[in-house]
Amino acid sequence: MHARVTYLDNAATSFPKPPEVADAVARFIREAAASPGRGGHRLAVDADRLLADVRAAIARLFRIAEPRRVIFTLNATDALNMAIKGAVSAGDHVITTVLDHNSVSRPLEALVDAGMIALTRIACGADGVIDPRDVAAAWTPRTRLVAMTHASNVLGTLQPAAEVGRIVRERDGLLLLDAAQSAGVVEIDVEALGVDLLAAPGHKALLGPTGTGFLYAGPRADLHAWREGGTGVDSESRTQPRDFPFWLEAGSANTVGIAGLRASLAWLAQRGVAAVAEHERALLTRLVDALSAERRIRVLGTPDARRRVGTMSLLLDGLSPADAAAALDASFGVAVRAGLHCAPYAHRALGTFPDGALRVSPGPFSSAADIDLLARAILELCEV
Numbered sequence: 001m002h003a004r005v006t007y008l009d010n011a012a013t014s015f016p017k018p019p020e021v022a023d024a025v026a027r028f029i030r031e032a033a034a035s036p037g038r039g040g041h042r043l044a045v046d047a048d049r050l051l052a053d054v055r056a057a058i059a060r061l062f063r064i065a066e067p068r069r070v071i072f073t074l075n076a077t078d079a080l081n082m083a084i085k086g087a088v089s090a091g092d093h094v095i096t097t098v099l100d101h102n103s104v105s106r107p108l109e110a111l112v113d114a115g116m117i118a119l120t121r122i123a124c125g126a127d128g129v130i131d132p133r134d135v136a137a138a139w140t141p142r143t144r145l146v147a148m149t150h151a152s153n154v155l156g157t158l159q160p161a162a163e164v165g166r167i168v169r170e171r172d173g174l175l176l177l178d179a180a181q182s183a184g185v186v187e188i189d190v191e192a193l194g195v196d197l198l199a200a201p202g203h204k205a206l207l208g209p210t211g212t213g214f215l216y217a218g219p220r221a222d223l224h225a226w227r228e229g230g231t232g233v234d235s236e237s238r239t240q241p242r243d244f245p246f247w248l249e250a251g252s253a254n255t256v257g258i259a260g261l262r263a264s265l266a267w268l269a270q271r272g273v274a275a276v277a278e279h280e281r282a283l284l285t286r287l288v289d290a291l292s293a294e295r296r297i298r299v300l301g302t303p304d305a306r307r308r309v310g311t312m313s314l315l316l317d318g319l320s321p322a323d324a325a326a327a328l329d330a331s332f333g334v335a336v337r338a339g340l341h342c343a344p345y346a347h348r349a350l351g352t353f354p355d356g357a358l359r360v361s362p363g364p365f366s367s368a369a370d371i372d373l374l375a376r377a378i379l380e381l382c383e384v
């Protein structure tokens with residue numbers, strides 16, 4: 001066991017998880033870890049029910065009309081690749097933003113390099129928010145997809161998804177929303193936002209185990225198959241069954257992880273998305289207040305906590321983010337994330353490339369004492 005670590009890197013993956021998650025994983029692997037299969041033995045039927053339960057829980061949380069359109073993935077990256085590479089065809093134009101993570105920008109750049117698509121990357125303001133009018137201005141007759149993050153993983157800033165959704169629908173394109181930093185801390189209604197494709201990890205604010213995530217593939221998005229293989233149904237069919245979820249979901253599912261995700265979604269439903277978000281925002285406001293007198297500290301992006309999820313980046317004058325993070329870990333036992341956060345275009349836009357910034361992201365189990373320790377540690381580092 002590590003000595004106690006004050007973990008403030010929940011934007012990477014949430015820790016700790018609700019205790020029910022570990023219990024559910026252990027129980028499932030001890031008692032019921034069969035592969036789902038229709039019409040199979042009782043354990044296979046139980047595993048099938050587990051997948052159906054979790055699809056239904058995800059559908060409730062994100063107001064998805066058809067749970068079968070929830071596709072289990074390994075993480076958000078897997079879901080984003082499935083959506084991006086499944087949605088576009090040769091000659092398409094795609095719009096993305098400088099705030100997007102490499103798991104959006106790298107698949108897109110790979111398609112550019114393959115000569116498949118043309119790409120426009122729109123800017124953000126100094127507040128770390130894009131202007132939806134830039135999406136409208138970038139639109140061309142060949143635009144097929146807008147792929148954008150819902151909340152910046154560097155700044156935590158919430159993006160105007162509903163306005164972009166309206167613009168995309170008016171022009172009959174597709175909106176892919178990367179909810180890696182918002183699923184679990186922002187109320188998301190895919191229809192109200194005009195989202196055709198929603199990609200999210202299970203292991204961040206949904207509080208499930210790593211190896212879980214999902215893609216919602218709405219009816220307007222006719223995706224190419226992602227991988228072909230066994231589905232446990234329609235085995236006589238020569239090719240991949242067109243029915244959802246099987247069109248996009250082949251191979252043995254991560255039932256162990258999904259058992260944990262069922263427990264975390266139940267915990268979240270009970271606690272409430274808004275309550276978790278409020279808790280994390282209050283902690284960051286406490287941090288900003290504690291550091292506000294120190295002029296050598298700069299908070300990046302909007303200072304308005306209501307326009308952010310519980311993620312924020314800082315710069316300390318005279319101390320590189322990497323050195324600050326190393327000192328926080330070594331001397332204070334505080335885990336935060338330095339560097340580019342897999343978002344190089346965001347840091348270029350903010351003028352913080354290549355060193356990046358120091359990112360702080362509390363979770364539902366972080367406390368005011370954790371934040372006070374971090375604040376004291378940062379102030380001490382500024383003294384040196």
Ligand SMILES: Cc1ncc(COP(=O)(O)O)c(C=O)c1O
Nearest residue numbers: 075076077101103149153180201
């Ligand atoms: C905005 C954003 N998108 C995508 C990802 C990728 O998520 P995953 O690690 O689940 O693949 C992350 C992870 O940090 C992220 O912050």
